[in-house]
Amino acid sequence: MKYVYYDTETTGIKIGKDRIIEIAAYDPVGERSFSTFTNPECPIPAESTAITHITDEMVKEAPLIRAALEAFIAFCGEDVMLIAHNNDAFDQPFLVSEFARADTTMPEWKFIDSLKWSRKYRSDLPKHSLQFLREVYGVEANQAHRALDDVMVLYKVFSSMIDDLDMDTVMSLLTPTPQGDRMPFGKHAGKMLAEVPKSYIQWLLREGALDKKENAELKNRLTNLGMLA
Secondary structure, three states: OEEEEEEEEEOOOOEOOEOEEEEEEEEOOOOEEEEEEOOOOOOOOHHHHHHHOOOHHHHOOOOOHHHHHHHHHHHHOOOEEEEEOOHHHHHHHHHHHHHHHOOOOOOOOEEEEHHHHHHHHOOOOOOOOHHHHHHHOOOOOOOOOOHHHHHHHHHHHHHHHHOOOOHHHHHHHHOOOOHHHEOOOOOOOOOEHHHOOHHHHHHHHHHOHHHOHHHHHHHHHHHHOOOOO
16 A cells, blocks of 8 residues: 555635645655645635635636546545545545535545644644644745645655654554553553554563463454564
């Protein structure tokens, strides 16, 4: 599965009422980018233009949402993980709403919200906006609130935040885990299994702790999470 960073700009913040006016994406493996305006078929409010600098004139010849979404699908493919900042509360719900409005089937994409990652794993920071994170990680300034510029900043910031973790691990660390998937004993007791250091798991394995009958279920859960590979 490949992963693609993306961003949307809209006429406002009301999902189901406001509309997407720009979509951009970046494929870091193929080093490809995608960007399109979309004609919302309604005037862009002045407050939106003040933030995005996108005007009615800029979108009047742009494709309608159906064509824009079809081009976005063609760029992303269907077996893909999409990453956006504030994805879960903003970008993804807007995509769902616009796919419905366009009467187009949305692929069964997977999503990662980089804002949730920042709030969870950089709780030491006072703010978690993309522009604040850009300053924290020393990423050069961009034209904020223009989709492709924000996408490129997000790619650089998130790559720094997750370091050498692969995206499957990132996804597992952001996925709510039932109580049964918490470490039942030891110095990491109560911690989600996916967050227990692999060095500690390997130590338990070497010491034979995971071969005890009472820990058979724990060993199975760790195996399913790929932590004993």
